[in-house]
Amino acid sequence: MAAPFKDPRTGIFYFRRVIPAALRPFFDGGATEYKRTLDTRDPDEARQRYHPHAVVYEQKLAAARRTRASHHLRSARAMVDDFLDGQPDEDLRGVAQKLAALELGAFDHANGLTDDVPGARYDFGISPGLEDLRDHASRITMLSAVPDLLPLSWLETLQRVAALPTLEPIEWFIAAVAMANDLGWPLTHELHGAIGRAYLDRLCAACAIRIDPARTRIVPPPVLVAGSTAVMSAPSAHPTEPELLTPPGKAAPTITQVYEAWATFELREAKLVDEWRTAVKRFARLHDDPPVDRITTSMVRAYRRTCAGLPARAGHRIAALPLLEQVELAEAEGLPTLSPATVNKALSAIRVTLEHAVEELEVIDGNVAKTVKSMPKRTLEDARLAFEPDDMVRIFTSPLPERSGVTSRTLFWTLLLAPFTGCRLDELGKLRPGNIKTYDGIPYIAIEPDRLRVRQEQEGPAKRMKTASAKRDIPLHSTLLEAGFLDMVAARRAEGTEWLFPELKTNKYGSRTQRLSRVMNDFLDAIGLSDPELVFYSFRHTGKRAVRGKVAKEIVDLLFGHADGSVSTLYGRGAAMTVLRDAIEQIQYPAVDWKPVVAMARTMT
Structure with a gap:
């Protein structure tokens, strides 16, 4: 192995x-x-x-x-065309007729109807039973009564010859072509088959018939069928793909098969793999999981339109409906639909999957999804709202809920840290005691990925940054210092816990805040902040609004992890710690009485 x-x-x-x-x-x-x-x-x-x-x-x-195989077939066609140059179609039809007669003779001999016939010398495969053979002979007699249908039985013989494990009935022709082209004998299996296939192509073309659709009802169905039910047609002289009625080659993989190949090609983020798998499954549901070589640009555009009309939060009942019925239901009931960003993620899944089929699997030549435009973003880049002063008062004067999986201490400190740091919930959930550091006497939170040693030693998912600019240092606000945040950190260090909020569990995607996020949203709903645009992330907007006009934009971006290229040019990793501390102190929420909050914090270490 x-x-x-x-x-x-x-x-x-x-x-x-x-x-x-x-x-x-x-x-x-x-x-x-x-x-x-x-x-x-x-x-x-x-x-x-x-x-x-x-x-x-x-x-x-x-x-x-x-x-x-395609290379051999092109070479074989050139050799066969050269060998048959000048030979009229009438002669080729005669060969096809002779093959049909030899086949019938071989079957007669196999059933004991004749003692010795030329066809018995060739292997035409397993003979039909006597009853089927008689029906087959009767059908040939019926076709012979209509001159323009006579070649139909010859074409069917060619189809059966092409399906044979060997091409023994036309071995003589393959040998003649090999000799004419000074090829060694025996030929390789691929070249032998390619020459035979090219010859059968030419015979089929010479025997091609055109049946008036009005007369198709008088054509009796075939009795003997070779492993293929394809309809006969005349191939072009040099088709891109052979049109001979041979057993089809291995079909191109479906889009779901290609996606699974992409998903296992190398290590990828588990959450991305699952999200894109959902997107590809939707495409497969819409278009009946097509082979990738049959996917068209129109199909991708239809998928984009369908995704744009799907309900955004479909329950199990709605999600079980066919996609187009989901779209109709969303339109009829005025349900919110998937955002352009979500639709564009789904399009990315299709583009990447088809690109894998092009570059790695090499089963298609081009990526039709590349030309399909993404949906334009809505006017608001981020529709989530900031908390108003009254909202902040309500948050910090309401009793905290008791929920399993999240301690009151964790819920309290994440709520208190958020407005004074602008941290994302997942960033807070992944804080380790070692992320709280001091520089020149200034305590700060280091939002950074795990060091290499930690990533190698730990069994669970390592800590990663959402973006490159998310790596940043955030000085601790004086309110957090007064509340005893450093005492809480020291207590966790003394306990030897790996995480600052140790009861949070890591899910399969590496997130530690799945349960905390649900508890936090339930808390906001319970105190009357149920607007869908008011979420934990709103603390980031609230913090940025609190310093707007007081601090230079590039410093704000550094603190909140929204830096762009110009900031990295000006500051590198970040600004001086004193500059960042002075900026963070500009965050003030005068509507909130922080004294009782600080007093509560002292009991939450």
């Missing part, structure tokens, strides 16, 4: 497989081996990462085989 390869110099494991020599010209530009780093020195982790690369390798091999 294949296993990860360990580089003896670095100790890093790799996926490494030798590419078959015959496929190298069609595999990644002639490479002799396929090698991808597994980015780990841990053998167990390497084995886990090995399988996705093995899947991609096999898919690339399949693509190389298809390309090689």
